[in-house]
Amino acid sequence: MKTNLSVIGEKFAFEGTVKEIRSLGEGLINDTFFVETEGSSPNYILQCKNKNIFQNIPAMMENIHKVTTHLKKKIVAQGGDPMREALTVTLTKDGKLYYHDEQDEYWAACLFIEDTITYQKADSTILAEQGGRGIGQFQAMLADMKEPLTDILPGFHNMRFRFKQWDEVIAKDPVGRKAKVEKEVEWIESRRDEMLAFWAKAESGELPARVTHNDTKISNILFDKNEKVLCVIDLDTVLNSICLNDYGDAIRSYTNAAGFEDEEDLSKVYVDMDIFEAYTKGYLAETAGFMTPAEAENVAFSAKYITFEQVLRFLMDYIDGDNYYKVKNDTHNLVRARGQYKLLQSLDENYEKMCEIVNSQLAALGK
Ligand code: GN1
Numbered sequence: 001m002k003t004n005l006s007v008i009g010e011k012f013a014f015e016g017t018v019k020e021i022r023s024l025g026e027g028l029i030n031d032t033f034f035v036e037t038e039g040s041s042p043n044y045i046l047q048c049k050n051k052n053i054f055q056n057i058p059a060m061m062e063n064i065h066k067v068t069t070h071l072k073k074k075i076v077a078q079g080g081d082p083m084r085e086a087l088t089v090t091l092t093k094d095g096k097l098y099y100h101d102e103q104d105e106y107w108a109a110c111l112f113i114e115d116t117i118t119y120q121k122a123d124s125t126i127l128a129e130q131g132g133r134g135i136g137q138f139q140a141m142l143a144d145m146k147e148p149l150t151d152i153l154p155g156f157h158n159m160r161f162r163f164k165q166w167d168e169v170i171a172k173d174p175v176g177r178k179a180k181v182e183k184e185v186e187w188i189e190s191r192r193d194e195m196l197a198f199w200a201k202a203e204s205g206e207l208p209a210r211v212t213h214n215d216t217k218i219s220n221i222l223f224d225k226n227e228k229v230l231c232v233i234d235l236d237t238v239l240n241s242i243c244l245n246d247y248g249d250a251i252r253s254y255t256n257a258a259g260f261e262d263e264e265d266l267s268k269v270y271v272d273m274d275i276f277e278a279y280t281k282g283y284l285a286e287t288a289g290f291m292t293p294a295e296a297e298n299v300a301f302s303a304k305y306i307t308f309e310q311v312l313r314f315l316m317d318y319i320d321g322d323n324y325y326k327v328k329n330d331t332h333n334l335v336r337a338r339g340q341y342k343l344l345q346s347l348d349e350n351y352e353k354m355c356e357i358v359n360s361q362l363a364a365l366g367k
C-alpha cells in the first residue's frame with residue numbers, strides 16, 4: 001500500500017500550513033522527505049526510519065532526544081544558537097518523539113535548518129579541518145553527559161561481534177559466493193588478532209565508552225556559507241562507544257581520494273594525507289582536552305580499525321547475499337569491499353606519517 005505522506009505529515013506538530021512533502025532522494029538506510037510550509041513558517045525534515053536496521057526506534061528517538069537536549073544546554077551556555085547548532089526534534093501532535101503508523105512504519109521529524117550547505121566530499125583542507133572540529137565539539141559537549149544511552153545497535157563497532165557474524169556467514173555460505181572470494185576472505189582472516197587486540201582495549205575499559213555519533217561522514221555535517229561548521233546531523237546512531245571510532249570513520253571517508261565507496265578504479269583510491277592532517281588538526285583541537293593518555297596513543301590506529309571493519313562488513317554482506325546494504329547489482333558489495341581494502345593498504349603505507357602527524361598535533365596541544 002502506498003503511503004499517504006500528507007496524512008503522516010498531519011500527525012506532527014508542524015507550525016504553519018504544509019504546502020508540499022517531497023522526497024529528498026534515497027538514502028542508504030532511511031527514506032527522507034522535505035516538508036515545505038507556506039510563507040515564513042519553518043520547514044521540516046520527515047523520515048521513515050529503517051526498522052530492519054533500527055529494531056528499537058522508540059529507544060533510538062529517546063537517545064536523540066537526550067543528546068539534543070544536552071547539546072542545546074551547552075550551546076546556550078556558550079552563547080550559541082541552539083536552534084541552528086543542534087537538531088530540534090519535532091514532536092507529534094500528541095507529544096511523542098515518533099509516529100507509529102498502521103503499516104507498522106516509524107516516522108520522525110526535525111526542524112530543517114535554513115541557509116546551510118552540505119558536501120558529499122571533503123575537497124579542501126578547510127572543510128576537512130572544520131569537519132574535524134564539528135565532530136570534536138560534538139563529543140566534547142557530550143563528554144559530561146551522565147545519562148546512559150540505550151544500545152540500539154548492539155555490537156556496532158565491536159570487532160568480536162563482527163567476527164561472530166562473519167564466522168556464521170562463512171560457515172553457512174548461503175548463496176555459494178565464498179569460493180569466488182578466497183583471496184578477500186584471507187584479507188580478513190590474516191588481521192583477526194590485530195583487530196581484536198584493539199577492541200580488547202575497549203572491552204577492558206582502557207579506552208572508555210563515551211557518547212559518540214557513529215556515522216561521521218562529511219554529509220552529516222551542516223556548514224554555513226563561509227565553510228564553517230554549524231551542526232552535526234543524522235543522530236540515529238548516537239551510542240555509547242569509544243570516541244576514536246568517530247575519528248576513524250571520518251578519516252575512512254574524508255581522506256579517500258576517490259571520494260566515494262563505489263570506485264572501481266582502485267588506482268584512484270588512496271589516502272589524501274593533506275586531508276588527513278587537516279581533519280586530525282580540527283578534531284584534536286576540540287578533543288585533546290578530555291582524552292586520556294590511552295586514547296591519545298590509539299588515535300591513528302582507529303582509522304585502520306574502522307576501515308578494516310568496513311571491508312569485513314561489505315564482504316560479509318556480499319557472501320551473505322546482500323541483505324544489509326542496498327545494492328545496485330550482484331557485485332556492488334564486493335566492489336565496495338575491494339575499495340575499502342585498497343584504502344586500508346594505503347593507511348598501512350602511510351601509518352608512520354599518520355602517527356607523526358597525530359603526535360605533533362597532540363604535542364602542540366600540550367598532550
Ligand atoms: C551506513 O547509510 P549511511 O552512510 O548513513 C552504515 C554505516 C556504514 C556506511 C557505509 C546504521 O551508513 O555504518 O559505515 O553505511 N550505517 C548503519 O557507507 O549500518
Ligand code: MG
Nearest residue numbers: 029215234236
Ligand atoms: Mg546514517
